[in-house]
Amino acid sequence: MQETFSGIVDLSRTGPISLYRQIYEQLRDAILSGRLAAGTGVPASRVMARQLSVSRNTVLAAVEQLAAEGYLEARQGVGTVVAVRLSEDLVRPERAEGAVRPPPHRVSRLAQRVAASGREMAPRGVPQPFQTGTPDIDAFPHDIWARLLRRVSRQLSRDAAAYAHTDGLPELRTTLSAYLRESRGVRAAPEQIFVTSSAQAGLDLLARAVVDPGGVAWIEEPGYLGARAALLGTGAEVVPVPVDAHGLKPGGAHPAPRLIYVTPSHQFPTGCMMPLARRLALLDLAGRTGAYVIEDDYDSEFQFRGRPVAALHGLDVAERVLYLGTFSKTMFPGLRVGYAVVPPGLAETLGRLQRNTGQIAPAAVQLAIAAFIEEGHYRAHLRRMRACYAERRDCLVAALRRHLGGAVAVEPPAGGMQLIAELQGEADDVGLAARLAGAGIEAQALSSYYLGPPAKRGLFLGFAAWSPEQIETQTALMARVLAASRPPSRAKA
Amino acid sequence: MQETFSGIVDLSRTGPISLYRQIYEQLRDAILSGRLAAGTGVPASRVMARQLSVSRNTVLAAVEQLAAEGYLEARQGVGTVVAVRLSEDLVRPERAEGAVRPPPHRVSRLAQRVAASGREMAPRGVPQPFQTGTPDIDAFPHDIWARLLRRVSRQLSRDAAAYAHTDGLPELRTTLSAYLRESRGVRAAPEQIFVTSSAQAGLDLLARAVVDPGGVAWIEEPGYLGARAALLGTGAEVVPVPVDAHGLKPGGAHPAPRLIYVTPSHQFPTGCMMPLARRLALLDLAGRTGAYVIEDDYDSEFQFRGRPVAALHGLDVAERVLYLGTFSKTMFPGLRVGYAVVPPGLAETLGRLQRNTGQIAPAAVQLAIAAFIEEGHYRAHLRRMRACYAERRDCLVAALRRHLGGAVAVEPPAGGMQLIAELQGEADDVGLAARLAGAGIEAQALSSYYLGPPAKRGLFLGFAAWSPEQIETQTALMARVLAASRPPSRAKA
Numbered sequence: 001m002q003e004t005f006s007g008i009v010d011l012s013r014t015g016p017i018s019l020y021r022q023i024y025e026q027l028r029d030a031i032l033s034g035r036l037a038a039g040t041g042v043p044a045s046r047v048m049a050r051q052l053s054v055s056r057n058t059v060l061a062a063v064e065q066l067a068a069e070g071y072l073e074a075r076q077g078v079g080t081v082v083a084v085r086l087s088e089d090l091v092r093p094e095r096a097e098g099a100v101r102p103p104p105h106r107v108s109r110l111a112q113r114v115a116a117s118g119r120e121m122a123p124r125g126v127p128q129p130f131q132t133g134t135p136d137i138d139a140f141p142h143d144i145w146a147r148l149l150r151r152v153s154r155q156l157s158r159d160a161a162a163y164a165h166t167d168g169l170p171e172l173r174t175t176l177s178a179y180l181r182e183s184r185g186v187r188a189a190p191e192q193i194f195v196t197s198s199a200q201a202g203l204d205l206l207a208r209a210v211v212d213p214g215g216v217a218w219i220e221e222p223g224y225l226g227a228r229a230a231l232l233g234t235g236a237e238v239v240p241v242p243v244d245a246h247g248l249k250p251g252g253a254h255p256a257p258r259l260i261y262v263t264p265s266h267q268f269p270t271g272c273m274m275p276l277a278r279r280l281a282l283l284d285l286a287g288r289t290g291a292y293v294i295e296d297d298y299d300s301e302f303q304f305r306g307r308p309v310a311a312l313h314g315l316d317v318a319e320r321v322l323y324l325g326t327f328s329k330t331m332f333p334g335l336r337v338g339y340a341v342v343p344p345g346l347a348e349t350l351g352r353l354q355r356n357t358g359q360i361a362p363a364a365v366q367l368a369i370a371a372f373i374e375e376g377h378y379r380a381h382l383r384r385m386r387a388c389y390a391e392r393r394d395c396l397v398a399a400l401r402r403h404l405g406g407a408v409a410v411e412p413p414a415g416g417m418q419l420i421a422e423l424q425g426e427a428d429d430v431g432l433a434a435r436l437a438g439a440g441i442e443a444q445a446l447s448s449y450y451l452g453p454p455a456k457r458g459l460f461l462g463f464a465a466w467s468p469e470q471i472e473t474q475t476a477l478m479a480r481v482l483a484a485s486r487p488p489s490r491a492k493a
Numbered sequence: 494m495q496e497t498f499s500g501i502v503d504l505s506r507t508g509p510i511s512l513y514r515q516i517y518e519q520l521r522d523a524i525l526s527g528r529l530a531a532g533t534g535v536p537a538s539r540v541m542a543r544q545l546s547v548s549r550n551t552v553l554a555a556v557e558q559l560a561a562e563g564y565l566e567a568r569q570g571v572g573t574v575v576a577v578r579l580s581e582d583l584v585r586p587e588r589a590e591g592a593v594r595p596p597p598h599r600v601s602r603l604a605q606r607v608a609a610s611g612r613e614m615a616p617r618g619v620p621q622p623f624q625t626g627t628p629d630i631d632a633f634p635h636d637i638w639a640r641l642l643r644r645v646s647r648q649l650s651r652d653a654a655a656y657a658h659t660d661g662l663p664e665l666r667t668t669l670s671a672y673l674r675e676s677r678g679v680r681a682a683p684e685q686i687f688v689t690s691s692a693q694a695g696l697d698l699l700a701r702a703v704v705d706p707g708g709v710a711w712i713e714e715p716g717y718l719g720a721r722a723a724l725l726g727t728g729a730e731v732v733p734v735p736v737d738a739h740g741l742k743p744g745g746a747h748p749a750p751r752l753i754y755v756t757p758s759h760q761f762p763t764g765c766m767m768p769l770a771r772r773l774a775l776l777d778l779a780g781r782t783g784a785y786v787i788e789d790d791y792d793s794e795f796q797f798r799g800r801p802v803a804a805l806h807g808l809d810v811a812e813r814v815l816y817l818g819t820f821s822k823t824m825f826p827g828l829r830v831g832y833a834v835v836p837p838g839l840a841e842t843l844g845r846l847q848r849n850t851g852q853i854a855p856a857a858v859q860l861a862i863a864a865f866i867e868e869g870h871y872r873a874h875l876r877r878m879r880a881c882y883a884e885r886r887d888c889l890v891a892a893l894r895r896h897l898g899g900a901v902a903v904e905p906p907a908g909g910m911q912l913i914a915e916l917q918g919e920a921d922d923v924g925l926a927a928r929l930a931g932a933g934i935e936a937q938a939l940s941s942y943y944l945g946p947p948a949k950r951g952l953f954l955g956f957a958a959w960s961p962e963q964i965e966t967q968t969a970l971m972a973r974v975l976a977a978s979r980p981p982s983r984a985k986a
Contacts, residue, residue: 016671025678025807032773032808061800069802070769083769090773102812103783105838108705115845122659122848126651137654146646149857153639158619161630161827166615178509185518197690197829201851212601213706213728229849235706235728276563276576280525280583290596307554309562314518315525319595334654334856336690345598352608355615356722358694358852363827364642365855 008035009052019054023062031071031082034091042072042080110233117229118448128442129474130396132269132418132462133299136388137332144377145331145368152367160363166355168195168339169363172370176325176339179373184297185310186323188341194350195366199326199338200230201359203294206322206340207234207259208357209349210292215258220248222449224268227261227296240451243267247274250285257291264312265300269420269449269460271413279312287318296324301382302464303415304390319343327369329417330382337361337369389417389464392471396463399475407482408458417464420446422456429457432485439481441474501528502545512547516555524564524575527584535565535573603726610722611941621935622967623889625762625911625955626792630825632881637870638824638861645860653856659848661688661832662856665863669818669832672866677790678803679816681834687843688859692819692831693723694852696787699815699833700727700752701850702842703785708751713741715942717761720754720789733944736760740767743778750784757805758793762913762942762953764906772805780811789817794875795957796908797883812836820862822910823875830854830862882910882957885964889956892968900975901951910957913939915949922950925978932974934967 009026011019030036042048045063049056063080066072073083127134160169167173173190180186180193196202203226211217213235219227221240231238239254247267248260260282264274274282286293293312300308313323323341342350354360372378397412400421408421423429429445436443436459443461447454463471502519504512523529535541538556542549556573559565566576620627653662660666666683673679673686689695696719704710706728712721714733724731732747740760741753753775757767767775779786786805793801806816816834835843847853865871890905893914901914916922922938929936929952936954940947956964 016674018675021675021678024803028807065800065803068799086770086773090770090777102810102836102838103780105812105836105842106703106783107839107842108701108703108708110705111702111842111846114849115842117849119845119849121841121844123655123657124652125657127655127657131655134655137649137651140654142647142649146643149646150639150643153642154635156630156635156825156827158630159617161633161825162616162620162624162627163821163826164616164618164620181509182511182514185514196851197694197853198851200849201690201853204850208601208726209604210599210601212603215601226849229845230851233701233846233849277579277583280579284583287596290599306561307558310517310558314521317595319598328656332649332654333656334649334658336851336853336855338851343595343598345595346600348614349598349600349604349608351614352612352722353604353726356607356610356612356693356719356726357697357850358689358691358723358829358831359850360690360694360829362829362855362858365858 011052011054020058020061023052023054023059024065027062027066028071031066031086032091036082038082038084038086038091040082041078042082044079110235113232114229117225117232118451119225119229127465128440129466129470130418130461130463131442131465132444132460133329133333134462134465135329135332135417136385136465139385139388140332141377141381145372148368148371149364152371153364156364156367160367165363166360167351168193168361169366169370172366175370175373180323180325180341184300184308185314186341187314188323189344192341192344192347194340194342194354195361196338196340196354196359197361198336199296199298199324199328200226202324202338202340203227203230203261203296204234205350205354205357205359206292206294206324206342207231207236209342209346209353210322211236211258216255217259217261218248218254218257219261220263220267221451222269222446222454223261224263224296225449228451231259231261242455243270243272245272246278247272248282249278250282256289259292259294260286261294261296262312263296263298265297265309266413266416268296268298269418269444269446271411271416271420273309273414274312279315283312283316283318283320286320291320292322293320294322294324298324298326299329299416301330302386302389302417304386304393305414308415313341319345322346330378330385331369331372335365337365385464392463392466392468393419395468395471396461396475399472403475403479404482418460418462420456420458420460422446422458427457429459432482433459435485436478436481439477441478441481443478504545504547513551513554516545516547516552517558520555520559521564524559524579525584529575531575531577531579531584533575534571535575537572603728606725607722610718610725611944612718612722620958621933622959622963623911623954623956624935624958625937625953626822626826627955627958628822628825628910629878629881629958632878633825634870634874638865641861641864642857645864646857649857649860653860658856659853660844661686661854662859662863665859668863668866673816673818673834677793677801678807679834680807681816682837685834685837685840687833687835687847688854689831689833689847689852690854691829692789692791692817692821693719695817695831695833696720696723696754696789697727698843698847698850698852699785699787699817699835700724700729702835702839702846703815704729704751709748710752710754711741711747711750712754713756713760714944715762715939715947716754717756717789718942721944724752724754735948736763736765738765739771740765741775742771743775749782752785752787753779754787754789755805756789756791758790758802759906759909761789761791762911762937762939764904764909764913766802766907767805772808776805776809776811776813779813784813785815786813787815787817791817791819792822792909794823795879795882795910797879797886798907801908806834812838815839823871823878824862824865828858830858878957885956885959885961886912888961888964889954889968892965896968896972897975911953911955913949913951913953915939915951920950922952925975926952928978929971929974932970934971934974936971
């Protein structure tokens with residue numbers, strides 16, 4: 001009973017783990033691995049405290065915790081001993097931490113498909129030019145936003161603070177209902193609008209609501225890899241359908257879809273707008289076959305001249321269109337709020353599903369967004385950003401033409417946050433993007449958005465987040481990387 | 494060309510929709526439904542403005558938008574006409590809104606299973622006594638929280654504001670790593686901790702990472718309906734495994750599990766704690782079969798005497814335990830932040846999956862939680878709430894005994910936020926809960942947590958969110974409802 005515990009307990013006095021926690025863990029591991037056998041006496045707390053040079057209270061707390069959890073027990077006349085109740089076949093040497101080689105991990109087939117989807121991991125660190133989809137984060141009115149967040153957080157009502165409204169706070173749903181009607185031609189009652197923890201979550205939720213595992217989902221080719229990965233993650237069979245100058249082209253020998261994912265306002269990545277006739281044809285196909293159409297309206301707020309073309313949703317009389325919006329581009333991505341609009345007949349299904357998948361945005365963030373829109377900050381910010389991004393588009397187009405000359409063809413987009421610099425011929429855009437990454441330039445290879453053989457090659461470049469100076473210097477750098485990549489003169493083998 | 498548009502455009506001057514939007518929508522619908530035929534001339538803008546009593550700019554904006562979207566076109570020498578390019582078979586009378594009966598909606602089998610799971614829709618409105626799982630929202634230091642949210646929002650770094658860190662902000666992951674080691678015995682590096690948009694999202698994510706559709710998941714019987722619904726939503730085959738006084742009892746003739754969902758610290762709803770021997774047996778089963786164990790540690794912070802029992806996670810040497818935590822009980826539910834802890838070998842899989850399911854919490858909320866913990870507010874709040882909830886537990890136990898007497902048996906729980914008032918005999922607890930709901934009292938029927946025949950019947954009552962006065966008056970009211978429910982004396986047919 002007076003044996004020394006110095007070989008069992010070895011305390012670090014500099015690390016972050018408390019002495020209490022260390023004594024508790026080390027005694028527990030010794031018991032579980034059999035190094036301290038059942039019935040072994042534990043020294044009196046003052047003895048152990050002296051041996052370990054810690055306070056008696058620390059020892060007492062650890063011993064009491066071990067007793068409460070069943071590792072130690074009091075035996076009359078003897079004191080505290082290692083519990084004999086611990087069945088022998090549960091105490092084994094391999095319970096010592098590190099002594100066991102865990103069985104290999106087995107992940108689900110869905111997780112494997114997502115890993116193989118071709119979508120990279122999330123970027124780390126500060127965004128670099130010319131990351132696509134990234135708005136100008138510095139231009140966002142963070143002070144106004146911080147003030148609104150504080151205001152709504154101080155006044156949070158009991159129902160907003162509790163478990164209610166897993167589908168979205170009424171304030172934001174009502175605000176969005178009016179905003180979407182007026183600015184996007186989307187006619188939806190507040191109850192049809194579901195606020196989610198990102199548009200990606202909305203996409204996942206919508207797909208799970210209407211597609212069974214193995215069901216066919218069409219995506220655009222080339223298209224958004226995030227949509228592909230999300231749909232693979234729901235178990236859908238994803239079929240790439242070629243995009244022409246009018247967007248996704250229905251028809252062709254593709255298996256009949258249950259779901260069609262499109263970006264009709266501004267095709268990602270080609271930038272084309274789906275014209276009326278194609279829109280009506282797509283809706284007709286959906287109405288006839290009962291397929292649903294997901295309209296991802298990711299950046300239509302940034303139309304540089306005139307109003308943006310109305311959403312496909314406004315043309316849908318057969319309740320086929322599921323609309324997706326995001327605040328990642330119009331405010332900033334770290335906000336992590338998006339929304340999905342569904343027909344009335346799907347609202348209950350979506351609400352139940354969302355509650356159980358937990359793809360929910362915090363109450364305060366939802367209320368602050370509603371206030372940000374209602375008090376005019378949202379429209380003002382969009383107006384400023386529209387002018388700013390138009391200028392940066394012009395900057396990037398001019399810089400590309402000046403520095404890269406005939407090596408690329410650039411068509412200035414009518415809006416949005418990125419453009420394509422098309423490389424001539426069979427250029428290796430993937431290799432070029434890798435070399436640019438080595439120089440600190442983020443440029444996506446256009447061919448990486450194709451699942452099949454790429455019809456075009458080029459660089460997909462975001463212009464929204466970078467100052468004219470950055471655009472100029474980084475384009476010049478890009479030109480140097482491009483020049484260094486070319487075979488020296490024409491002496492090609 | 495000078496025809497009147499008064500039969501086609503009918504403007505409301507009082508509603509929320511702008512005149513521009515109304516003119517645009519009504520002309521568009523008339524074109525799409527064929528009421529305005531291809532080639533029909535549109536009156537000059539000043540004529541239409543006079544007819545409709547609106548400004549000429551409003552008419553011009555609508556006509557320009559319709560032209561930009563392809564509904565109208567300019568014809569030389571004639572002016573603006575309805576576009577003839579619209580293919581005739583796309584223009585149909587049923588395009589008039591309301592004239593079409595949409596095809597029936599077809600939702601996925603998963604969505605149907607979730608709807609049939611027995612879990613109710615989210616509560617609406619302010620929580621009523623004795624809603625379970627609800628903390629005292631008024632006692633939360635909302636002012637401190639609001640100040641922290643504002644502070645981090647004003648200083649949001651570029652990487653936090655952008656698309657990085659879909660798995661969780663480094664600040665919160667590091668803070669949680671230290672906190673979980675010290676307070677719960679969970680040993681996990683920051684990279685193993687995934688911050689999600691609620692613990693429910695973490696559960697959904699974990700299940701999707703390791704269970705294939707049709708794979709077997711064990712849940713506790715009785716158990717948490719939210720876990721059942723979430724697992725059904727991932728396509729798992731859910732098998733209820735009976736709980737005894739030591740929690741879920743492994744063994745028995747159940748199909749071999751791929752996943753086991755347990756609440757070992759404080760079984761939901763029975764409140765029992767899983768003792769050491771059962772914990773080791775469960776981990777042994779998992780290690781032998783390669784099954785994963787989800788440990789949902791939903792409210793262990795509220796242990797009223799001594800420290801809470803360490804998490805199952807700390808005993809796991811074979812990397813089988815997936816740990817789930819939440820801030821819904823320790824802070825407030827509307828925060829919508831939870832976290833999942835996985836073994837190192839699953840971290841990449843989970844990170845990829847989370848990025849693509851969008852179950853992500855806003856950057857500012859994550860940073861504010863990290864600050865709330867680091868600056869000591871979290872521990873202080875927990876300490877206050879522990880004392881407060883212990884007092885309320887005592888209040889409710891005393892009130893139940895005083896007002897309901899022998900009609901119920903109450904075992905005071907050692908911690909948590911709710912208790913069971915067991916009804917004697919074959920009492921209809923579901924009917925009683927419905928009658929109580931009619932009186933404004935929220936009481937869950939214990940039998941509703943069983944999938945099979947209930948072993949016990951009673952009321953599951955939350956005590957954390959209600960003042961001693963509310964507990965007293967609502968328990969007295971409960972007694973009156975209970976008395977009125979009993980058959981009049983013994984003159985039972």
